[in-house]
Amino acid sequence: MDMSEIINVSNVHKEFDGKRALDDLSFSIQSGETFGFLGPSGSGKTTTIKLLTAQEGYQSGSIQVFGRAVEDLKDPKLMRRVGVLTDNSGLYERLTVNANLQLYCQLYSVPYKRIEEVLHEVGLTGEESKVVSKLSKGMRQRVILARTILHKPELLFLDEPTSALDPVSTERIHRILRTLNEEGTTIFLTTHDMYEAERICDRVAFLNKGHIQLQGPPRELRVSHSNSSITLLLKDGREQLVGNDHEGAEHIREVIANQQLASVHSNEPSLGDIFARVTGKELF
Amino acid sequence: MISIKRIQAVVIKDYRDLLKNAYMLSTAVIPLFFAFIFSQGEGMETAVVFMPITLSMVMVGSFIQAGVIAEEKEKNTLRGLLLSPLNTSEIFIGKSVLSAVLSIIMVVAVILIGNIPMPDQTLLVTAAILISLVIFISIGTILGLVSRTVMETSVAGIPVLFIFGMGDVFRTMIESEWLIKVLSYLPDKQLGQLLQQLMNGQSVGEHFLVLALWAVLSVIVTIYIFKKRRFD
Ligand SMILES: Nc1ncnc2c1ncn2[C@@H]1O[C@H](COP(=O)(O)OP(=O)(O)OP(=O)(O)O)[C@@H](O)[C@H]1O
Ligand SMILES: [Mg+2]
Numbered sequence: 001m002d003m004s005e006i007i008n009v010s011n012v013h014k015e016f017d018g019k020r021a022l023d024d025l026s027f028s029i030q031s032g033e034t035f036g037f038l039g040p041s042g043s044g045k046t047t048t049i050k051l052l053t054a055q056e057g058y059q060s061g062s063i064q065v066f067g068r069a070v071e072d073l074k075d076p077k078l079m080r081r082v083g084v085l086t087d088n089s090g091l092y093e094r095l096t097v098n099a100n101l102q103l104y105c106q107l108y109s110v111p112y113k114r115i116e117e118v119l120h121e122v123g124l125t126g127e128e129s130k131v132v133s134k135l136s137k138g139m140r141q142r143v144i145l146a147r148t149i150l151h152k153p154e155l156l157f158l159d160e161p162t163s164a165l166d167p168v169s170t171e172r173i174h175r176i177l178r179t180l181n182e183e184g185t186t187i188f189l190t191t192h193d194m195y196e197a198e199r200i201c202d203r204v205a206f207l208n209k210g211h212i213q214l215q216g217p218p219r220e221l222r223v224s225h226s227n228s229s230i231t232l233l234l235k236d237g238r239e240q241l242v243g244n245d246h247e248g249a250e251h252i253r254e255v256i257a258n259q260q261l262a263s264v265h266s267n268e269p270s271l272g273d274i275f276a277r278v279t280g281k282e283l284f
Numbered sequence: 285m286i287s288i289k290r291i292q293a294v295v296i297k298d299y300r301d302l303l304k305n306a307y308m309l310s311t312a313v314i315p316l317f318f319a320f321i322f323s324q325g326e327g328m329e330t331a332v333v334f335m336p337i338t339l340s341m342v343m344v345g346s347f348i349q350a351g352v353i354a355e356e357k358e359k360n361t362l363r364g365l366l367l368s369p370l371n372t373s374e375i376f377i378g379k380s381v382l383s384a385v386l387s388i389i390m391v392v393a394v395i396l397i398g399n400i401p402m403p404d405q406t407l408l409v410t411a412a413i414l415i416s417l418v419i420f421i422s423i424g425t426i427l428g429l430v431s432r433t434v435m436e437t438s439v440a441g442i443p444v445l446f447i448f449g450m451g452d453v454f455r456t457m458i459e460s461e462w463l464i465k466v467l468s469y470l471p472d473k474q475l476g477q478l479l480q481q482l483m484n485g486q487s488v489g490e491h492f493l494v495l496a497l498w499a500v501l502s503v504i505v506t507i508y509i510f511k512k513r514r515f516d
Contacts, residue, residue, distance in 0.1 A: 107369055
């Protein structure tokens with residue numbers, strides 16, 4: 001196995017009471033990557049995280065994390081290298097931010113002075129004595145993220161870390177995740193926000209009905225699925241679609257010469273468009 | 285292997301949380317009122333004289349325990365504990381210490397406030413109460429595990445309260461011989477009889493045995509339910 005491969009999933013099948021949730025799932029994640037799992041509701045994103053963190057078993061196939069069978073994660077020594085933010089992680093509402101984090105410092109044998117550091121990382125410096133029930137949703141999510149990275153895990157699992165957050169909070173979390181990744185943390189995240197996937201993921205996989213339909217770096221996917229047409233917006237408000245070829249070039253030259261051109265738009269598809277094309281489904 | 289440090293972390297968290305939790309705190313003091321009312325009564329029937337003790341074990345040991353367990357599920361914090369270095373035994377012990385200590389304090393308080401006559405064999409009395417505590421805390425844990433919310437525990441807990449906490453009151457109303465016989469094996473009755481017989485200088489081995497069986501059984505059922513349940 002490649003030394004830098006941190007997760008390897010091959011041919012995994014998972015059923016819940018006879019109902020298929022994951023179907024022949026295969027992918028691998030390299031150390032230092034941010035890998036995004038994109039898929040509509042019910043496609044199996046949360047289930048995948050549960051399998052990868054040994055919270056659920058599976059019927060067939062194999063999963064390796066850190067080059068070991070995933071079941072070994074039940075050993076606290078190995079689990080220490082992992083941080084998990086579940087889709088519904090909660091905090092102790094009546095306690096302060098500090099008390100919430102102190103508990104986890106104790107559980108992970110991390111000194112209390114790490115709290116100040118981690119709160120700085122998530123942009124919550126000075127908020128440690130606030131009671132959690134008084135925090136905004138975005139702040140709360142950042143406290144949960146702080147708790148998740150408190151013990152400096154090498155591998156981070158994030159299940160829809162920004163769903164239902166406002167754009168400012170989302171942007172903040174993206175920045176935190178990018179910093180963590182630059183510092184060497186490998187990140188596996190699920191989302192149904194293609195913009196998010198595009199912004200922070202090195203590689204994405206499209207999950208549909210428990211099966212990966214397509215995977216690759218966002219830019220490559222967009223290039224390989226581009227339909228090579230160009231849209232021209234004219235000064236009189238009209239739009240024109242031209243081909244990415246000799247004829248199109250001639251037309252564009254003409255429009256520019258006549259001083260009619262307002263702007264040019266490449267029709268590179270978004271990840272959402274590609275997803276819809278590949279699966280025949282909208283992302284949400 | 286069990287880490288005292290991790291257990292302590294959970295206990296401290298629960299303690300801090302309890303201090304801010306009006307619902308739990310008011311539940312904890314209810315037995316004191318009962319004890320006070322009892323102390324005002326004259327010539328108490330011997331059958332119910334120990335009821336405030338079992339009542340406080342049910343209110344604190346079972347109800348508060350059920351509440352703190354259910355709240356970890358309701359607020360989605362249990363998953364975080366399960367994914368941390370805590371193992372199952374540490375979670376169980378950590379989540380039980382606070383209600384155990386609180387129960388012991390309440391039992392002592394109830395005995396003092398209620399002027400409840402107690403046998404002189406302190407060691408045996410303590411042992412009997414501690415074994416009963418294991419039973420009531422296990423029942424509370426089960427209650428917490430099968431309920432989805434704290435609210436549900438107080439509804440699901442009502443039968444538990446009537447059967448185990450105030451069983452003496454109901455037993456006086458029952459006429460059927462065999463039912464009385466069956467109900468006499470419930471832990472609260474066993475504890476009451478044990479205390480009574482200690483006072484009369486009779487042997488109590490059989491009651492200890494029944495209580496111990498209850499304790500072992502309830503712990504096994506608790507662990508079984510815990511392993512079986514999904515938490516989200
Ligand atoms: N514990 C369970 N028992 C039975 N079926 C389940 C269970 N968990 C998930 N499923 C089923 O497995 C499938 C995948 O669910 P999963 O939660 O992984 O989807 P998801 O991609 O995370 O969706 P969402 O975007 O809504 O979070 C769904 O059909 C779901 O109903
Ligand atoms: Mg999900």
